[in-house]
Amino acid sequence: MTPTQEQEIWMYQHMVISRFFEESIEKIYMEGKTPAFNMAKGPIPGEMHLSNGQEPCAVGVCAHLNKDDIVVSTHRPHHVAIAKGVDLMRMTAEIFGKKTGLSGGRGGHMHIFDANVNFSCSGIIGESVGVAAGAALSRKMQGKPGVAVAYLGEGAANQGAFHEALNLASVWKLPVVFVIEDNAWGISVSKQASTAVKHNSDRAAAYSMPGIHISDNDPIQIFEKAGEAINRARNGEGPTLIEIETSRLAGHFMGDAEAYRPAGEKEHLVEIDPIPAFKRRLQKLYQWTEQRDESLRKQARETVEAAIKYARDSDYPAPEEALEKVFV
Amino acid sequence: MTQVKAKERKLTIARAMAESIAMEMREDETVFLMGEDIGELGGVFGNTRGLYKEFGPDRVKDTPISETAFIGAAVGAASDGMKPVVELMFVDFFGVCFDAIYNMMAKNTYFSGGEVNVPMVLMTSTGGGYSDGGQHSQCLHATFAHLPGMKVVAPSNAYDAKGMMTAAIRDPNPVIFMFHKALQGMGWLGTEKEAIVDVPEQTFEVPLGVAAVTREGTDVTIVGITSGVHHGLKAARELEQEGVSAEVLDLRSLVPLDREAVLKSVKKTGRLIVVDEDYHSYGMTAEIIATVAEAGIPMKAPPQRVAYPDIPIPFTPPMEQWALPSVEKIIQAFEKMKEAEV
Ligand SMILES: Cc1ncc(C[n+]2csc(CCOP(=O)(O)OP(=O)(O)O)c2C)c(N)n1
Ligand SMILES: [Mg+2]
Numbered sequence: 074m075t076p077t078q079e080q081e082i083w084m085y086q087h088m089v090i091s092r093f094f095e096e097s098i099e100k101i102y103m104e105g106k107t108p109a110f111n112m113a114k115g116p117i118p119g120e121m122h123l124s125n126g127q128e129p130c131a132v133g134v135c136a137h138l139n140k141d142d143i144v145v146s147t148h149r150p151h152h153v154a155i156a157k158g159v160d161l162m163r164m165t166a167e168i169f170g171k172k173t174g175l176s177g178g179r180g181g182h183m184h185i186f187d188a189n190v191n192f193s194c195s196g197i198i199g200e201s202v203g204v205a206a207g208a209a210l211s212r213k214m215q216g217k218p219g220v221a222v223a224y225l226g227e228g229a230a231n232q233g234a235f236h237e238a239l240n241l242a243s244v245w246k247l248p249v250v251f252v253i254e255d256n257a258w259g260i261s262v263s264k265q266a267s268t269a270v271k272h273n274s275d276r277a278a279a280y281s282m283p284g285i286h287i288s289d290n291d292p293i294q295i296f297e298k299a300g301e302a303i304n305r306a307r308n309g310e311g312p313t314l315i316e317i318e319t320s321r322l323a324g325h326f327m328g329d330a331e332a333y334r335p336a337g338e339k340e341h342l343v344e345i346d347p348i349p350a351f352k353r354r355l356q357k358l359y360q361w362t363e364q365r366d367e368s369l370r371k372q373a374r375e376t377v378e379a380a381i382k383y384a385r386d387s388d389y390p391a392p393e394e395a396l397e398k399v400f401v
Numbered sequence: 402m403t404q405v406k407a408k409e410r411k412l413t414i415a416r417a418m419a420e421s422i423a424m425e426m427r428e429d430e431t432v433f434l435m436g437e438d439i440g441e442l443g444g445v446f447g448n449t450r451g452l453y454k455e456f457g458p459d460r461v462k463d464t465p466i467s468e469t470a471f472i473g474a475a476v477g478a479a480s481d482g483m484k485p486v487v488e489l490m491f492v493d494f495f496g497v498c499f500d501a502i503y504n505m506m507a508k509n510t511y512f513s514g515g516e517v518n519v520p521m522v523l524m525t526s527t528g529g530g531y532s533d534g535g536q537h538s539q540c541l542h543a544t545f546a547h548l549p550g551m552k553v554v555a556p557s558n559a560y561d562a563k564g565m566m567t568a569a570i571r572d573p574n575p576v577i578f579m580f581h582k583a584l585q586g587m588g589w590l591g592t593e594k595e596a597i598v599d600v601p602e603q604t605f606e607v608p609l610g611v612a613a614v615t616r617e618g619t620d621v622t623i624v625g626i627t628s629g630v631h632h633g634l635k636a637a638r639e640l641e642q643e644g645v646s647a648e649v650l651d652l653r654s655l656v657p658l659d660r661e662a663v664l665k666s667v668k669k670t671g672r673l674i675v676v677d678e679d680y681h682s683y684g685m686t687a688e689i690i691a692t693v694a695e696a697g698i699p700m701k702a703p704p705q706r707v708a709y710p711d712i713p714i715p716f717t718p719p720m721e722q723w724a725l726p727s728v729e730k731i732i733q734a735f736e737k738m739k740e741a742e743v
Binding site for chain 1: 437438440441442445463464465466467468469470493494496497530531532533534535536537588589590591710711712713715716717718719720721722723724
């Protein structure tokens with residue numbers, strides 16, 4: 074299953090938007106946080122987990138999804154949300170804690186919910202899997218089309234919830250795909266130090282489902298393998314586990330000193346940055362000119378800037394609104 | 402006219418915890434640590450800093466993100482002669498591992514008729530105020546304190562943190578040791594300066610289950626724990642400006658609960674405000690007020706509570722700051738009591 078030129082450009086475009094987005098958030102996050110770094114300060118307070126480098130995992134999978142399909146993401150959700158078509162204006166406003174945000178400021182960056190495109194996420198490690206399995210179960214019970222995708226980090230594959238959900242999904246043959254973004258780190262603890270298997274995809278064998286390992290952070294390979302898995306799910310053939318070796322270009326969260334990284338690792342990750350690599354591919358295959366590239370980037374920048382302006386210009390909610398929406 | 406000052410050594414709660422653990426590890430080979438990012442990183446909240454370097458990976462174990470496994474493992478190790486100190490990074494994460502905590506850790510001693518001891522410490526961070534959202538900002542004091550079989554303590558300053566950690570490690574029972582992020586002395590979380598106090602270098606214990614009168618007063622008793630104590634102290638200073646003498650009681654421990662200390666203070670003042678960053682209903686505030694009610698102490702005004710509204714913790718600063726307990730809310734509670742009296 075190879076992507077068409079149009080699909081490739083869509084993937085590239087969304088990777089670029091996502092990167093611009095994260096780079097903008099990174100800058101704005103630091104406003105009010107210098108010289109003394111205090112998480113509570115600035116227009117974007119709280120924790121901030123950036124997804125720079127992990128964009129291929131988002132676009133390669135979401136290229137196969139439509140609005141009705143379900144995605145449950147993690148504490149590092151921006152790239153996936155953008156690829157799934159979450160309203161960028163309202164997502165940005167949510168990250169800024171504004172009234173116009175997706176949740177009116179109640180959720181924040183780790184709790185992005187956009188019901189219009191069936192996107193959600195959570196800050197508790199490993200908990201995306203059960204929710205995705207349940208959404209898949211619902212589709213199956215209702216006889217409605219659609220698949221669910223659960224994203225998780227490689228660290229989350231050591232949570233009990235992961236194993237329970239895979240078993241359940243397999244026993245019930247649910248239309249769900251589990252996507253592990255293996256960025257080699259769970260905060261400061263390496264995958265190697267915490268995980269008994271080399272590849273989490275091997276764990277699929279324990280639950281009688283295909284386990285796919287993708288060793289490059291390559292959107293094309295991800296597109297191909299995810300496409301097969303999503304087709305399997307759509308055809309009622311049950312779940313698939315995919316593990317992608319990807320790159321976390323930033324710290325675990327903003328403010329992370331990253332002293333635990335071996336010397337040279339970051340430089341290496343920058344060298345294999347998937348975005349320039351994708352551009353080179355487009356140049357080779359599709360006469361992708363600098364001019365086209367610049368115009369795509371310009372558009373991406375404008376999209377992100379519009380979202381940020383919207384977020385900045387929006388009002389904060391009234392404090393008492395905190396009491397609303399506990400129940401409906 | 403220079404005066405020789407007694408040598409002061411101010412520590413943050415983070416450093417005081419690490420120091421206590423290190424001293425116990427030096428004295429007792431069976432004490433060891435498990436948790437996420439507690440090794441080389443020294444803990445996300447700094448309370449294991451330096452321990453990996455001194456004791457190495459055999460005794461300071463970074464775990465997989467598998468709380469059920471490593472907290473369950475602590476129960477097993479504790480029952481077999483070890484004294485594990487484990488960290489649940491945020492108390493909010495209890496959801497993934499609560500069975501190991503409350504069905505095993507808290508009950509094995511009783512189920513075994515006292516034959517099996519579970520001498521372990523589970524340390525965990527609490528509290529919000531810095532916009533970390535509703536899965537990273539809770540206190541959950543009452544969630545833990547409600548369940549019999551485990552001690553639950555939560556110091557508000559570095560002196561108590563060191564002494565209570567030492568007592569917790571030496572205790573033959575399981576102890577939940579809560580530390581509030583804003584009191585931890587990590588600059589990036591904002592720092593309550595009054596939590597940073599003089600701490601003796603030598604080892605000492607602060608007994609678990611004994612409250613402390615942090616400030617003496619005669620007109621109203623303000624009972625708090627962790628952040629609530631600091632709000633209470635600041636409110637007491639403001640009330641003093643208005644000629645009101647407030648007593649501040651730091652519970653320090655929820656289980657065992659020093660009910661006597663509460664009753665003694667309230668008998669004197671006849672007025673009670675309980676401050677808790679945990680949720681309003683079914684919580685510590687209710688427990689303290691019930692204790693006073695049951696004792697039949699004559700009150701000059703109905704007791705008041707200042708706690709977190711019964712809502713998930715919102716992310717956005719205007720909502721979160723509005724919902725948190727504050728000095729202002731304590732003063733308002735006092736004014737409400739005064740109005741009720743006339
Ligand atoms: C149940 C639970 N335990 C611990 C944490 C704290 N925590 C937040 S992110 C993280 C690391 C997650 O690693 P991974 O799953 O690989 O995702 P990544 O951060 O690398 O994207 C940890 C331990 C949490 N949020 N939830
Ligand atoms: Mg990871």
